[in-house]
Amino acid sequence: MRLFLLPASFSKNSSSIELRGKDYNYLVNALRMKTGQKIMGRDRDGGLWDLEITAIGRSSCVLSVRPAEKLSAVTDNIPDRAPLKPIVLYQCLPKGRKADDIIKKATEAGVRDIVLVRSRNCVASLEGKEESRLSRYDAIVTEAIQQSGSVVPTKVEGVIDIRDIPEDFEKRSGGLERLGLVLHQTRLKEDQADLFACVRGFEGITAIVVGPEGGLEEEECLSLMDCGFRAVLLKTNILRCETASIYAIGAIQTILESDCQ
Amino acid sequence: MRLFLLPASFSKNSSSIELRGKDYNYLVNALRMKTGQKIMGRDRDGGLWDLEITAIGRSSCVLSVRPAEKLSAVTDNIPDRAPLKPIVLYQCLPKGRKADDIIKKATEAGVRDIVLVRSRNCVASLEGKEESRLSRYDAIVTEAIQQSGSVVPTKVEGVIDIRDIPEDFEKRSGGLERLGLVLHQTRLKEDQADLFACVRGFEGITAIVVGPEGGLEEEECLSLMDCGFRAVLLKTNILRCETASIYAIGAIQTILESDCQ
Numbered sequence: 001m002r003l004f005l006l007p008a009s010f011s012k013n014s015s016s017i018e019l020r021g022k023d024y025n026y027l028v029n030a031l032r033m034k035t036g037q038k039i040m041g042r043d044r045d046g047g048l049w050d051l052e053i054t055a056i057g058r059s060s061c062v063l064s065v066r067p068a069e070k071l072s073a074v075t076d077n078i079p080d081r082a083p084l085k086p087i088v089l090y091q092c093l094p095k096g097r098k099a100d101d102i103i104k105k106a107t108e109a110g111v112r113d114i115v116l117v118r119s120r121n122c123v124a125s126l127e128g129k130e131e132s133r134l135s136r137y138d139a140i141v142t143e144a145i146q147q148s149g150s151v152v153p154t155k156v157e158g159v160i161d162i163r164d165i166p167e168d169f170e171k172r173s174g175g176l177e178r179l180g181l182v183l184h185q186t187r188l189k190e191d192q193a194d195l196f197a198c199v200r201g202f203e204g205i206t207a208i209v210v211g212p213e214g215g216l217e218e219e220e221c222l223s224l225m226d227c228g229f230r231a232v233l234l235k236t237n238i239l240r241c242e243t244a245s246i247y248a249i250g251a252i253q254t255i256l257e258s259d260c261q
Numbered sequence: 262m263r264l265f266l267l268p269a270s271f272s273k274n275s276s277s278i279e280l281r282g283k284d285y286n287y288l289v290n291a292l293r294m295k296t297g298q299k300i301m302g303r304d305r306d307g308g309l310w311d312l313e314i315t316a317i318g319r320s321s322c323v324l325s326v327r328p329a330e331k332l333s334a335v336t337d338n339i340p341d342r343a344p345l346k347p348i349v350l351y352q353c354l355p356k357g358r359k360a361d362d363i364i365k366k367a368t369e370a371g372v373r374d375i376v377l378v379r380s381r382n383c384v385a386s387l388e389g390k391e392e393s394r395l396s397r398y399d400a401i402v403t404e405a406i407q408q409s410g411s412v413v414p415t416k417v418e419g420v421i422d423i424r425d426i427p428e429d430f431e432k433r434s435g436g437l438e439r440l441g442l443v444l445h446q447t448r449l450k451e452d453q454a455d456l457f458a459c460v461r462g463f464e465g466i467t468a469i470v471v472g473p474e475g476g477l478e479e480e481e482c483l484s485l486m487d488c489g490f491r492a493v494l495l496k497t498n499i500l501r502c503e504t505a506s507i508y509a510i511g512a513i514q515t516i517l518e519s520d521c522q
Binding site: 084101104105108109110147148149150151152194195196197234235236237238239240243246247248249250251253254255257258259260 | 345362365366369370371408409410411412455456457495496497498499501504507508509510512514515516518520521
């Protein structure tokens with residue numbers, strides 16, 4: 001189903017909203033919506049709204065806005081479900097456009113926070129372009145939220161140093177029980193945990209640390225493990241970082257969200 | 262680790278092989294390998310070989326070839342592991358370059374067979390260009406196998422009609438117990454299974470059917486279910502098809518390969 005992300009200017013007290021520019025194009029030209037058609041909206045705080053197009057002009061359209069109880073209202077038949085358990089993706093900066101792909105897929109899957117991380121083997125850096133890059137990522141997130149109908153207000157942040165992950169994760173946990181996982185694709189001296197065994201039945205907030213192209217250094221893993229993170233060995237081949245992140249998100253979310261433990 | 266895919270011309274009786282053209286470029290120019298350096302090789306049947314560069318010329322290089330017992334030999338520290346359980350991905354044809362991304366990621370993860378499928382909502386078609394497209398996919402597979410060190414001889418085949426999936430899957434199963442899964446993102450009239458519950462502890466061969474952009478029609482799901490396939494509702498947002506495939510592969514393979522059930 002489609003979910004329309006309301007502009008930051010949207011006021012929760014208003015009963016209608018006029019849209020121009022990109023938002024107008026998206027609804028009228030991309031989705032080809034007609035007067036009387038409905039779509040689900042989400043405000044910047046994750047609140048849900050029933051939207052109905054009441055008028056379409058040359059360069060603007062007007063929508064009526066009513067608070068929505070839950071997703072089921074005007075969606076195309078998505079089962080009601082409990083909100084997804086919170087996941088934080090700590091993604092060490094990959095090269096070039098790979099980050100776009102990672103952010104898009106992680107957002108679709110409802111990852112709550114995507115935090116970009118600087119680690120030893122990062123070739124890429126956002127120095128000097130952090131602001132412009134993060135605003136590009138915001139645009140990718142917005143589009144992915146609309147396509148996937150995610151009700152999770154995914155945010156992309158960073159860049160932080162890998163040593164600051166434990167403190168950052170504690171800040172984000174809001175007092176929930178924390179499970180920190182470090183994906184490592186080669187055998188460590190220390191034992192590595194079985195992903196399935198770690199995640200199964202867990203009710204709190206989960207962090208996933210994914211290395212850059214060159215992988216994580218063993219010391220980087222070990223110092224995260226000293227802070228209570230668990231190193232996980234994926235039982236598959238060596239994956240590129242852009243594959244590893246969505247592969248692991250699929251595995252972890254599926255086990256987290258399963259009713260039958 | 263790197264795994265070099267030996268050319269189809271490679272004979273298992275030979276103790277050395279001379280490489281030219283693309284293979285020469287890959288080893289000498291891309292990997293910058295020097296005389297005396299070793300790399301793991303895989304033949305087209307999935308057999309493993311220890312390779313050592315014995316001579317490098319202007320346009321060709323010579324490698325010595327010895328059968329390898331197991332991966333550990335010259336790899337950069339990949340844990341020995343049991344071979345991955347066989348997975349067949351039935352991917353309904355997506356638009357444009359999305360298939361490249363899906364095939365690359367599925368190959369990295371060690372999916373054994375990738376079968377391209379024609380279904381009701383497929384916009385894309387390979388009519389007339391099947392041969393050229395499949396040879397491009399072979400090149401993508403080869404590169405992904407080398408990057409990921411996969412020992413699974415992934416093959417891309419098709420295009421078959423969605424109605425022919427059950428028969429095709431039976432042919433590929435080689436007598437193994439079969440688990441057929443259809444990913445469907447909206448609620449069906451019939452009950453949908455929990456992915457975790459379906460896959461957990463399964464020892465046979467698994468098929469994953471992933472729809473095209475427009476998704477699968479309910480009848481398409483139901484007729485697969487009549488043939489023993491199980492419809493699975495991913496407990497996440499609506500994923501684009503190129504996200505759904507690797508997300509599901511990550512989930513299914515992680516549960517299949519876990520030691521602790």
